[in-house]
Amino acid sequence: MISPIFVGHGSPMMAIQDTACTEFLLDYGKKVSPKAIVIFTAHWETEVLTISSTDDVYDTIYDFGGFPKELFQIKYEARGNKALAAKLAERFQAKGIQVNLDAQRGLDHGSWVPLLRMFPTPVCPVIQVSVNPYLPPAEQYRIGEALRGLDQEDILIIGSGATVHNLRALNWEATEPDAWAVAFDDWLVQNMQIQNLNALFNYAAEAPNARMAVPRPEHFIPLYIAMGSGDPARTPQIIHRSYEVGSLSYLSVSF
Template sequence: MISPIFVGHGSPMMAIQHTPCTEFLLEYGSKLAPKAIVIFTAHWETDTLTISSTDDIYDTIYDFGGFPDELFQIKYPARGDSALAKSLAERFAAKGITTRLDTQRGLDHGSWVPLLRMFPTPICPIVQISVNPYLPPAEQYRIGEALRGLDQEDILVVGSGATVHNLRALNWGATTPDAWALEFDEWLIAGLEAQNLPSLFNYAEEAPHARMAVPRPEHFVPLYLAMGSGDPARKPSVIHRSYELGSLSYLAVSF
């Protein structure tokens, strides 16, 4: 059994830097042997839930600019799994959730960067799923629920995003986390540990500094997707917490 997780993927630089988060990801990944990985990525936004469906090796997408050339030389040669993609579509359909299959798209950095740090060499097929950031948290959770039970099949479900992700608020000279970012994550952790879904779904009104932490929800909603896919009998557990540039959160949670 492999529990679903949410991971903060932060800057693309984590692909080549050594940080507390990258050390955590490598150690965590070394303990896992998934048969496949299903990853919701904040960097693929669609109105209709879209599932990568291929058996080929994915292209590596460099959906960023202004970074060192070294980043653009990295390839993450993971394969897809069209049979698993079809199975996921059937799961969503059973919940009344419309999907479409995509046979062309490669892995964006919301997928390949954290997976590279967890599994430097791909060890299993990967199926990438888009997010619709405009759906309310309760609906994101319901989408995740369609994937419950994959953990029993040793399929790792990953929500890849960030809890605090406000690029305009980055504190480039910071050596410690900003207080407001810590307060937001503390509120979130307390709600997760208490499994207080009504409050978590209403984070925009109840969480301190919610508008600062989540100016746009595309990086936040993978948390609900991963949470929904987990066994509700298991208490969520914080498995890593670190920060860069004052407020960029690398909080990781197991469900």
């Protein structure tokens, strides 16, 4: 059994720089042996939930600019799995969630960067799934619920994003985390650990510094999907917490 996780994927530089978070990811990857990985990435936005459906090796998408050439030479050659994609589609449809399949899209850096640091050599099929940032948190959680029980099949579900992701607020001179970002994450941690879903679903009104931490929710909502996919009988566990440039959060949680 492999619990679903949410991971902060941060900057694409994670692929080539060693940090506290990349050390955590590498260590985590050594502890688990998934039969397949399902990853919801903040960098693939669609109105209708869309699942990658291919048996081929994915292209590596470089959905960023202004970074070292070394990053653009990396290829993460994971394969997809049509049969598993179809199984996921059936689960979503059974819950009344509309689904599309996509046979062409490669892995964006919200997927391949954390996967590269967890599993430097691909170890199993990967299914990439899009997000719709305009759905409310309760609906994101319901999307995750459709996948409950896959952890019992050793399928690793990953929500890839960031709890605090405000690029305009980055403090390049910071040597310590910004207090406002820490306060937001503290509130999340407290409410996740007591499983206060009402508060979590209403984070925009209740959490301190919510608008500052989440100016746009595409990186935040994979947290709710991962949370929904976990066993509610388990208490969420904080498996990593660090920050870069003041407020960029690498909070990671196991559900």
